[in-house]
Amino acid sequence: MYVLGTVVASLVCFLLLKWTKKRRFCLDTKRLHGKTVLITGGYCGIGKETAIGLAVRGARVIIACRDAGKAEEAVREIRRASCSMNVQHMELDLANLQSIRDFSEALLKREKRLDVLINNAGMPCVLDWTDDGFSMCFGFNHLGHFLLTNLLLGRLKESAPSRVISLTSSMYKYQKLDFQDLNYNIVPFFTYCRSKLANIYFTQELARMMEGKGVTAYSVHPGFVHSNWTSHFSTVFRMLLWLVMVLFSVPCEAAAQTVIHCAVADEVLQHNGKFFFDCQPAKLHPFAEDEGAAKKLWEASERMVNLT
Numbered sequence: 286m287y288v289l290g291t292v293v294a295s296l297v298c299f300l301l302l303k304w305t306k307k308r309r310f311c312l313d314t315k316r317l318h319g320k321t322v323l324i325t326g327g328y329c330g331i332g333k334e335t336a337i338g339l340a341v342r343g344a345r346v347i348i349a350c351r352d353a354g355k356a357e358e359a360v361r362e363i364r365r366a367s368c369s370m371n372v373q374h375m376e377l378d379l380a381n382l383q384s385i386r387d388f389s390e391a392l393l394k395r396e397k398r399l400d401v402l403i404n405n406a407g408m409p410c411v412l413d414w415t416d417d418g419f420s421m422c423f424g425f426n427h428l429g430h431f432l433l434t435n436l437l438l439g440r441l442k443e444s445a446p447s448r449v450i451s452l453t454s455s456m457y458k459y460q461k462l463d464f465q466d467l468n469y470n471i472v473p474f475f476t477y478c479r480s481k482l483a484n485i486y487f488t489q490e491l492a493r494m495m496e497g498k499g500v501t502a503y504s505v506h507p508g509f510v511h512s513n514w515t516s517h518f519s520t521v522f523r524m525l526l527w528l529v530m531v532l533f534s535v536p537c538e539a540a541a542q543t544v545i546h547c548a549v550a551d552e553v554l555q556h557n558g559k560f561f562f563d564c565q566p567a568k569l570h571p572f573a574e575d576e577g578a579a580k581k582l583w584e585a586s587e588r589m590v591n592l593t
Contacts, residue, residue, distance in 0.1 A: 309564040310539070311546040317344035321398045321444075322548065323437075325349050325379065325430065326406025328359035331452065331507050334541035335403060339548060340367035347396070349377035349388065350406065379406055379429030380415040382590055389436035399440040401548050404430040404451040404484075410473035419589070420470030426480035431487055432590045438500070445499020446554075449491060450547045453484040453504045453560070458570050462486075462578065467585060485560060485569065486579035487586075492558025493576070494583075501557045503547040506567065507540035 322339050326332045327348030340346045340363055348363070350356050356374035363372045375392065378384035392399075408425040415424035434449055441447040460478035463469060470476055488504040495502065546564040547553050559566045560573075572578075586592075 309542060311338070311542045311549065311564060313546065313550045315342065315549050315551075317342045317400075317549065319398075320400040321345045321347065321396055322401040322403065323347045323349060323392070323399060324403045324405050325377065325433070327363075327403075328352065328355045328374070330537050331510060331541045331544065332403070332405040333359055333363060334537045335405065335544045335548075336363045336372065337366045338541060338545040339401075340364075340369040340372055342549065343369070343371075344401075345371045346373070347392075348372070348374045350374070351376065351378040351384075377433075378416075379425050379433070380408075380421065382417050382429075382432060385429060385432050386436065389433060392437065393440055396440070398444045399437055400444050400447050402434060402437060402441060402447075402449045403544060403548065404434065404449070405544070406430075407452060408477075408480075410477040412470060412473050412476075414470070418468075420468050420476050422473070422476040422480040423468060423470075423483065426477075427483035427487065428586060428590055430484070431586045432592060434487075434491065435592055438495075441500050442495075442498055447500050448548060449488075449500065449502040450544055451484045451488050451502070451504050452544065453488075453506055454478075454481040455506050455562070457482040457485055457573060461572060462582065464581060464585065467582075467589070482573060483582060483586075485573050486575075486582045488560075489558045489574070489576070490579040490583045493579075496557070501554060503553060503556070503558070504560045505543050505547055506560065506562045507543060508535050508562070510535060510537060510540040 317339060322344045324332050324336050327336045328350045336346045336348055348356060348359060353376055360372050360374050364370055375388060377388040408421050411421055413421035415421055419428055456478045460475050462479055462482060485504050488502045492502040543561050543564050547561055556566045560569050561567060
């Protein structure tokens, strides 16, 4: 009986784990010939799989990241996997506002179109500071993409209909923004949660501002993903995370499907500004749909990055 009970319990656990890791795949085969897609942090993980999925559909894909060596290697791998040579990379450091301005200026000179902007790059729970003195999570995850999107917004409107997709996380639910201390940087997990809530507010306000102007916006929770985000932590911590990731995480290819879905599917157009998970709109906690907070964050972010 003991052996039988162990076998049954193991089988139940296996089926539960398999169910929690089950994900929909984007089945939309729409071609993207003539479309240009920019993906931040597209050299690895979800960004790289997204780049492959969109390049396969015929898009011109540009990945933007700080490490030129890793980017060049990723471009070769994306080209090989997608059988498309229309993949490029450009240098961008989202932790440096001047780098973002320089990148945007160079992109606007080089590219006549921008059809999809995917704010994919992200910083996990780390206690650090950007070059401009912002907490790394809030400065990189929110302010960097906020400035980048605003600097490219004119080209997105010119290329309408266009889309802005920002990756966030279900971890948003564990914190609320403190507008007296947006640069909070004490408990790493809290700073991360706040930055992910900021991504959601940013998407909602962008969607409201671009209503009727041909630009739509979506936030995406990819799930708990088995990627290289643990590289920011110590070896001991990575070892502790390994078992959790093996049991509960999903591969990057599966996690990228909702991003690809929001980039290509026409059905998402009726859900402008919404939060997506597993290739469908998902429900947010009420405080994450506060229009007043979203507008207040937008105005505060403009001041923080000196956007005029």
